Amino acid sequence: MIHARGLARTYKTRRGDVDAVRGVDLDVDAGEIVGFLGPNGAGKTTTLRMLTTLLRPTRGEATVAGADLRRDPGAVRRRIGYVAQSGSTSGEARAGEEVVDHALLYGVERSVATARGRVLFEQLELDGLWDRKCSSLSGGQRRRLDIVTGLIHTPRLVFLDEPTTGLDPQARANLWTHVRGLRDERGSTVFLTTHYLDEADALCDRILVIDHGQIVAQGSPEELKQRVSGDAVLLSASQPTDVARIAAIAAQLPGADVPTVDGHLVEVRVPAGRTLLAGLLRSLDAEGIELAGVELRRPTLDDVFLTLTGRSLRDGESPAQPSEGAAA
Numbered sequence: 001m002i003h004a005r006g007l008a009r010t011y012k013t014r015r016g017d018v019d020a021v022r023g024v025d026l027d028v029d030a031g032e033i034v035g036f037l038g039p040n041g042a043g044k045t046t047t048l049r050m051l052t053t054l055l056r057p058t059r060g061e062a063t064v065a066g067a068d069l070r071r072d073p074g075a076v077r078r079r080i081g082y083v084a085q086s087g088s089t090s091g092e093a094r095a096g097e098e099v100v101d102h103a104l105l106y107g108v109e110r111s112v113a114t115a116r117g118r119v120l121f122e123q124l125e126l127d128g129l130w131d132r133k134c135s136s137l138s139g140g141q142r143r144r145l146d147i148v149t150g151l152i153h154t155p156r157l158v159f160l161d162e163p164t165t166g167l168d169p170q171a172r173a174n175l176w177t178h179v180r181g182l183r184d185e186r187g188s189t190v191f192l193t194t195h196y197l198d199e200a201d202a203l204c205d206r207i208l209v210i211d212h213g214q215i216v217a218q219g220s221p222e223e224l225k226q227r228v229s230g231d232a233v234l235l236s237a238s239q240p241t242d243v244a245r246i247a248a249i250a251a252q253l254p255g256a257d258v259p260t261v262d263g264h265l266v267e268v269r270v271p272a273g274r275t276l277l278a279g280l281l282r283s284l285d286a287e288g289i290e291l292a293g294v295e296l297r298r299p300t301l302d303d304v305f306l307t308l309t310g311r312s313l314r315d316g317e318s319p320a321q322p323s324e325g326a327a328a
């Protein structure tokens, strides 16, 4: 559904060139929900704007929904839906009108657009709001209206730029259900950007991690966690005098990193903690070592990112990248 090779974009600014995206290769299959994850300024929106024809790549090639991005951007535009970060609905318009007007731009007949719009309103829990002014809708309702607008011309591929930013946890969870519904009930392919690790984890079949304009990892959430970080085993000693012996035994686990010690707590990272835990406890028991507690901590996507880049995904704006005073 999406195949990109060497996609790059350099912004010319008064302070020099900003290499926002530095050669991205990506493949997205039909029916996948793919999350594009990265910290502020990593290049997510720039990539999305290139793939949706809103920004011309400086370098690289892509086919999107079967059309060539450079040679046939019009066909790409007709075949995709795009829900921008800022939304696209205008405050004074009525919700239903707004959606139908958008469909007319795509050459959909008014009667068809109205019928489709009504169905989508129902599917996205907006029924009863057709005649309401957009400005009177809640944040969650307005975000769902943005999504209806992005879907009204029945695109096979939908791009969502930070669909849940600014929503409360309940509204976010509802929106996740709706995004899954797009794939399960309509067979749509969804490509979304997000800052939220829990969102990527819960929602996406596959994740692409971008940092400084380059893809640094990709895979299913589980694959990424296993490949990069392994599990953390935390062993709490009953007797402070046992800490060094616990660390020495933990260090012998297959594939173990060097254990770290913090007071009476020993932490060791291993590739698959669950399978090693029983043997580890037997070894400690055989040495007569008593534990006050044992905990197995599964890796998070933040651990993945930290391992890959040495930074947390929640670190905010990257100091290495200029962020303003720019002209496209």
Ligand SMILES: Nc1ncnc2c1ncn2[C@@H]1O[C@H](COP(=O)(O)OP(=O)(O)OP(=O)(O)O)[C@@H](O)[C@H]1O
Binding pocket: 011, 012, 013, 018, 019, 020, 021, 038, 039, 040, 041, 042, 043, 044, 045, 046, 047, 321, 322, 323, 324, 325, 326, 327, 328
């Ligand atoms: N119009 C522009 N002119 C110059 N530089 C820009 C422009 N738009 C973005 N940039 C820079 O390009 C880099 C990538 O920005 P982009 O918006 O693609 O990142 P992002 O991952 O979407 O960030 P965020 O999560 O904050 O939306 C950043 O350093 C940003 O400051």
